[in-house]
Amino acid sequence: MSDQTTSQPRTGSLTGSLSFALAPWIVAAVLLLFLPMIFQANSAITIMNQMWITVIFALAYNMLLGQGGMLSFGHAVYMGVGGFFCMHIMNWDSFERIPLPLLPVFGGLFGMGLAILVGAFSTRKAGTVFAMISLGVGELIAACSVIIVVFFGGEEGISGDRTYGLPFMGVEFLKQIEVYYLIAFWLMISAALMYLFSRTPIGRMANAVRDNPERAEFLGYSARWVRFYSFVASGFFCGVAGALFAINYEILTEENLNTASSGVILLVTFLGGVGFFFGPILGAIVFTLVQTVLSLQTELWAFYAGILFVATVMFFPGGLAGVLMMHVPAIRLGKAKLLLVPYIKTLIPAAIGILGLAALVEMIFHYRHASTGDNEMTLFWTTFDSHAVMPWIVVIAVIVIAFGVMRRNLPEMTDAWDEANHAEEG
Amino acid sequence: MNAMTGSHVPALHIDNLHKSFGKTEIIRGINLSIAPGERHAVIGPNGAGKSTLFNLITARFAASKGKVSLHGQDLAGMAPYEINRLGLSRSFQITNIFPKMSVFENIRCGLLWSMGYKYSFWNLVSRSRALTEGAEAILEQINLTARRDLPAGVLSYAEQRALEIGITIAGGADVIMLDEPTAGMSNTETDYIVDLIRKVTVGKTLVMVEHDMGVVFGLADQISVLVYGEIIATGAPEDVRGNPKVQEAYLGAALEEEH
Numbered sequence: 001m002s003d004q005t006t007s008q009p010r011t012g013s014l015t016g017s018l019s020f021a022l023a024p025w026i027v028a029a030v031l032l033l034f035l036p037m038i039f040q041a042n043s044a045i046t047i048m049n050q051m052w053i054t055v056i057f058a059l060a061y062n063m064l065l066g067q068g069g070m071l072s073f074g075h076a077v078y079m080g081v082g083g084f085f086c087m088h089i090m091n092w093d094s095f096e097r098i099p100l101p102l103l104p105v106f107g108g109l110f111g112m113g114l115a116i117l118v119g120a121f122s123t124r125k126a127g128t129v130f131a132m133i134s135l136g137v138g139e140l141i142a143a144c145s146v147i148i149v150v151f152f153g154g155e156e157g158i159s160g161d162r163t164y165g166l167p168f169m170g171v172e173f174l175k176q177i178e179v180y181y182l183i184a185f186w187l188m189i190s191a192a193l194m195y196l197f198s199r200t201p202i203g204r205m206a207n208a209v210r211d212n213p214e215r216a217e218f219l220g221y222s223a224r225w226v227r228f229y230s231f232v233a234s235g236f237f238c239g240v241a242g243a244l245f246a247i248n249y250e251i252l253t254e255e256n257l258n259t260a261s262s263g264v265i266l267l268v269t270f271l272g273g274v275g276f277f278f279g280p281i282l283g284a285i286v287f288t289l290v291q292t293v294l295s296l297q298t299e300l301w302a303f304y305a306g307i308l309f310v311a312t313v314m315f316f317p318g319g320l321a322g323v324l325m326m327h328v329p330a331i332r333l334g335k336a337k338l339l340l341v342p343y344i345k346t347l348i349p350a351a352i353g354i355l356g357l358a359a360l361v362e363m364i365f366h367y368r369h370a371s372t373g374d375n376e377m378t379l380f381w382t383t384f385d386s387h388a389v390m391p392w393i394v395v396i397a398v399i400v401i402a403f404g405v406m407r408r409n410l411p412e413m414t415d416a417w418d419e420a421n422h423a424e425e426g
Numbered sequence: 427m428n429a430m431t432g433s434h435v436p437a438l439h440i441d442n443l444h445k446s447f448g449k450t451e452i453i454r455g456i457n458l459s460i461a462p463g464e465r466h467a468v469i470g471p472n473g474a475g476k477s478t479l480f481n482l483i484t485a486r487f488a489a490s491k492g493k494v495s496l497h498g499q500d501l502a503g504m505a506p507y508e509i510n511r512l513g514l515s516r517s518f519q520i521t522n523i524f525p526k527m528s529v530f531e532n533i534r535c536g537l538l539w540s541m542g543y544k545y546s547f548w549n550l551v552s553r554s555r556a557l558t559e560g561a562e563a564i565l566e567q568i569n570l571t572a573r574r575d576l577p578a579g580v581l582s583y584a585e586q587r588a589l590e591i592g593i594t595i596a597g598g599a600d601v602i603m604l605d606e607p608t609a610g611m612s613n614t615e616t617d618y619i620v621d622l623i624r625k626v627t628v629g630k631t632l633v634m635v636e637h638d639m640g641v642v643f644g645l646a647d648q649i650s651v652l653v654y655g656e657i658i659a660t661g662a663p664e665d666v667r668g669n670p671k672v673q674e675a676y677l678g679a680a681l682e683e684e685h
Contacts, residue, residue: 199550199552201544201549201551202545204535205538207526211525211527215524218510218516219535219597220507220510222507225545
């Protein structure tokens with residue numbers, strides 16, 4: 001019964017794989033440390049702050065979606081409520097005796113407290129029941145934001161001042177860069193703890209319950225309690241993200257609780273890939289860039305983000321992380337370089353074609369929405385008249401040629417892919 | 427029946443068990459007592475209610491009437507995980523493993539609770555030597571050591587069945603229930619799995635449901651024949667085989683199927 005597959009088990013010692021496992025963490029820490037020195041502009045720091053907060057939130061969300069198989073439609077509230085509580089701490093008289101870097105601990109505990117309350121009933125069932133309860137609770141708390149004005153501050157929200165806290169080793173967190181390192185510190189701590197959580201008995205059983213709750217029950221584990229503990233842990237880290245949000249922006253509003261925010265984190269996590277721990281990190285980075293950098297370039301950024309999401313769901317359900325990890329077998333076989341040239345020959349025309357399509361969309365948008373007489377538009381560093389015929393011909397020609405070249409080179413890429421993933425017999 | 431182990435409490439005791447789905451009565455008053463250490467097979471033609479009986483014992487279904495007790499403890503109203511913690515572990519007729527996890531991890535999941543880890547979030551599973559060694563010992567027993575790091579979903583059917591048995595015994599339960607462990611297998615594979623079952627259930631109570639009478643003859647100490655929701659005979663394999671009622675109800679049907 002054991003003669004059909006030829007793959008060999010990997011025989012790696014535990015200690016050897018441990019130092020190997022630490023490598024990405026060290027790289028990440030170094031990157032976090034040096035990125036602000038490479039991108040020194042204030043706007044870059046602002047973008048990175050937003051990015052790392054989203055990373056924590058997305059990783060926490062993936063504790064449910066990816067690790068535990070629970071689809072939550074109202075997860076913004078755990079981050080939001082954690083953030084609101086921290087805002088109240090900032091506005092509290094005794095705040096001057098609390099060092100600011102400790103605030104995320106409180107945010108985490110408040111997020112966790114809410115998760116304990118809600119999880120107590122929402123984690124009884126997985127699947128649709130859980131999703132619906134999460135949506136309902138999310139809406140409920142978001143609605144409370146305009147009702148319980150004392151806590152949520154109504155429509156204008158709650159604002160505060162982080163610099164009132166006890167100076168921490170002489171740092172008052174007046175400057176954006178100081179906040180950056182505070183966020184980076186908490187990102188490393190949170191990501192490491194969430195990763196370690198996935199390696200504990202409860203973390204492993206969260207995977208087991210996700211894949212096969214009935215089997216897990218017959219192994220002595222209550223699927224419901226396994227889900228509950230994952231939910232509570234996720235709530236904690238959402239609260240940490242909320243606290244960092246409060247520190248960074250010094251204001252929280254209803255927007256931090258509503259369904260749209262919950263939807264965004266689902267998109268971010270899915271875009272990055274739910275199947276791998278690092279997936280949400282990629283998703284948060286890409287989405288934040290789209291949201292900040294691309295939104296400066298075009299009003300239609302949300303449209304492109306939507307297309308990116310739909311394309312991911314349809315063609316790459318494993319997300320960005322899934323696409324990367326698809327290449328692991330070829331790398332293991334030492335054949336990844338076979339893919340390089342075919343990739344260049346196929347993906348560059350594809351990228352040009354996609355940019356051409358985007359140009360077409362922008363031109364249609366400009367043609368329809370620009371005020372009369374204002375026919376000039378600038379696209380890819382070129383200024384032209386959107387009401388003239390020539391630019392349209394050029395753009396359509398670029399699209400047709402680019403996709404034509406891509407199509408012609410596509411078989412080469414698929415052949416190379418098969419070849420690179422084909423193990424030599426024997 | 428209890429004389430062989432000296433214990434007076436049967437490992438599993440079924441008392442006047444009934445189960446109806448709507449108006450149809452599938453299980454019609456079953457009484458059965460299985461002694462600790464006994465290998466007991468429940469056989470019967472298709473549709474006799476074997477799987478229903480199995481699911482009633484393991485509380486997947488609630489009984490309409492009657493009761494099941496494990497080591498003298500009534501199992502009514504218990505959740506599967508509670509029954510498992512009392513020392514009963516089951517396999518499934520349809521292979522029921524964790525397909526995305528590695529073979530090793532499948533077994534390790536089976537070990538976690540019984541090794542006292544419970545809902546722990548302060549231990550790393552990879553740091554526990556006892557856990558790793560325990561899982562590896564079971565892999566060795568079920569001959570899947572060479573498949574250790576493969577995702578369970580890519581194993582061959584027979585290997586998945588072996589893994590299913592491995593997960594079932596991993597928690598160290600003393601009552602092992604197997605639901606048609608050889609269903610859909612070739613003769614060679616069946617022989618292999620039967621040997622495996624014999625090996626891994628030494629010193630344990632085994633209850634297995636089986637369609638194919640031939641499979642259980644060399645394995646079971648006691649055989650019960652279930653026909654239309656009733657047990658028509660219980661006894662040693664030779665007695666059951668010689669029983670005219672069994673031959674009429676079961677072997678006749680089996681013969682008809684073969685021709």
